[in-house]
Amino acid sequence: LAASESLTNMGQIGDLPGYYLFTCSNKGEEDISQALAHNPAVTWFEEQGMLGRSKRSLTFNDPKYSKQWHLHNMRTPGMDLNLQDVWAQGVTGRGVVLAVIDDGLQHSLAEIQDNYFPEGSWDVLDEDPDPSPDQGKDNGHGTRCACELVALANNSICGVGIAFDGRVSGVRLLGGRLTDHMEATAFGKHNQMNQVYSCSWGPDDDGKTIDGPRTLGQAALRRGVLVGRGGWGSIYIVASGNGARNGDDCNFDGYANSIYTATIGAVDECGTVPDYAEPCSSLLAAGFSSGGPGKRGIVGIACVLGSGCTEGHSGTSAAAPHATGLLGLALGVRPCLGWRDAQNLLVYTARPVVGDLNAAGFTHNPFHGFGLLDAWRLVTTALVSNTLHSGMFLGSSIHCSLTCNHQKQNDVRCCPDPLLAVSAPLDLLYTLEHVTISVRLAHGRRGNLRLSLRCPSGTVSHLGGPRPLDVPSISNQMSVPFPCTYIRHLTVWHPALLEKKFPVA
Incomplete structure (x- = not known):
């Protein structure tokens, strides 16, 4: 069939059985189309033309x-x-x-x-x-x-x-x-x-x-x-x-x-x-x-x-x-x-x-x-994510009054760690999203202090300071959340205070 119509067989198209690509040389396209249309051995043919396709990227005419x-x-x-x-x-x-x-x-x-x-x-x-x-x-x-x-x-x-x-x-x-x-x-x-x-x-x-x-x-x-x-x-x-x-x-x-x-x-x-x-x-x-x-x-x-x-x-x-x-x-x-x-x-x-x-x-x-x-x-x-159920807010009623015994280390005076261990029964807790610690401190220069908190798994978060421009005495409450997740049973939190000495202008 290919020889009779002066066609060159370029091979099978992909892995489609019975479909082949042919190119023509001498005879005109219209004559070939007429001959193939009347040939009972040909069930389908189509002249291949260029297709218009574009990438699925976005274009905008906004100048900036x-x-x-x-x-x-x-x-x-x-x-x-x-x-x-x-x-x-x-x-x-x-x-x-x-x-x-x-x-x-x-x-x-x-x-x-x-x-x-x-x-x-x-x-x-x-x-x-x-x-x-x-x-x-x-x-x-x-x-x-x-x-x-x-x-x-x-x-x-x-x-x-x-x-x-x-x-x-x-x-x-x-x-x-x-x-x-x-x-x-x-x-x-x-x-x-x-x-x-x-x-x-x-x-x-x-x-x-x-x-x-x-x-x-x-x-x-x-x-x-x-x-x-x-x-x-x-x-x-x-x-x-x-x-x-x-x-x-x-x-x-x-x-x-x-x-x-x-x-x-x-x-x-x-x-x-x-x-x-x-x-x-x-x-x-x-x-x-x-x-x-x-x-x-x-x-x-x-x-x-x-x-x-x-x-x-x-x-x-x-x-x-x-x-x-x-x-x-x-x-x-x-x-x-x-x-x-x-x-x-x-x-x-x-x-x-x-x-x-x-x-x-x-x-x-x-x-x-x-x-x-x-x-x-x-x-x-x-x-695809599962939505969360209602959360629980759990609090501790423990209140402590603490005094630091400073130990000088270079320019830093440290309070021993752990300064305080706080326990609260959290048997029903599976995932912990936030921990909020509220502190009230008395100190002559607020900006000298850095407050840190270590959770039971060992994660340490620095909850504030030091800030060299922060000179007032402190008597403030801060509520600071930090990342510490997947904790069960009893939790013991270890706050720590460090004091940084800044030069006086």
Whole structure:
């Protein structure tokens, strides 16, 4: 047959029996087609033509997308949020509402106006439903954070948001007077509609402040995780802070060390921890942000008075919304995730970096937490993970008054370890997610002290200090969670105090 029609047999096609590829030389294609069509030995034939196929990669016409290295880092591959395959699966935040508690939200900007969710918004300062910032001041911080979350894709403006098909609410809290009751209002505002609250702010990063939510704010956070989202619990994301240059750390930040929040640190485009990023034992993971000289910042809206773009959004303020956006993507595919599920996802799916391996097999360090945020790992795990049952809060009624007998070792004066062994019956406990220690100390110079806690498995967490600028005497209570998991039966905790002597200016 091939010879009669001047065809050359190129062989069997793949492993398909009875299918062969032929090429023709002398006779015209139309003549060959006619001959094959009338030949009873041929059951099927088709002239092969070029097919149009394209890779399942995303393209955007947003002019700054190529500079959004935290979304797709071409200069240092792997140092990004690993979003491409998540987006390619159609997971873009549709149906999710994320809230930004900050200095306001300029929702009229073209980059976010179509994704603005007015029903979840509120101005706590002016007590009205419009969260637009004060136009007379530099109040573009919240708008930049919101653009990181839901900036519209393919609108030829600036860049692309992590959950670019999601919705964003604005809760204006900063930029004016601020009281405990106002914070409490913000933490609970529209908590049946808003799913994740992004908070890129906290106490002063001056290296000498201890502060956090007061009585009403703490109560609002607790109520949010208990009743928000129809009982699944509101999810709160906070930034670790930018005060490391002042010797500060987020152990002294009551928002960062609350068990009801997830604290996020930062690395730069090369994976290096910037010199401003505060460490602490309660840090869960690190997002991406600006670094030292020559390192790129995060693309956002330049100012609230126009629609200009900036490539200089920076600090842990820029990193915390990355966790908010990733959890928004996860809620888009698994809306029934609880607040503890969200925190566990951050822990289990973070890409580990250097750190101490604890007895539960997790790597943790106070600068990266459990590792770098990873969208693919987080979203795919959210699809298949079991949701957690209701948690238990167990406390000890033991109170002790202690006096240290200092032993000088070079410049450090140490209290013997263990300073105190605390036991509590926890026979029903299988997994321990948080340990909170409340301490009240009397000392002439608070910044000289470092408090550490060793759990039964041997994990040691440093719960604060020393801070050279922190000169006041101490009479404060700190509540600090730290990672120590999978503990059964009786637990014996070993606090330790160290005193560091700083030179007097």
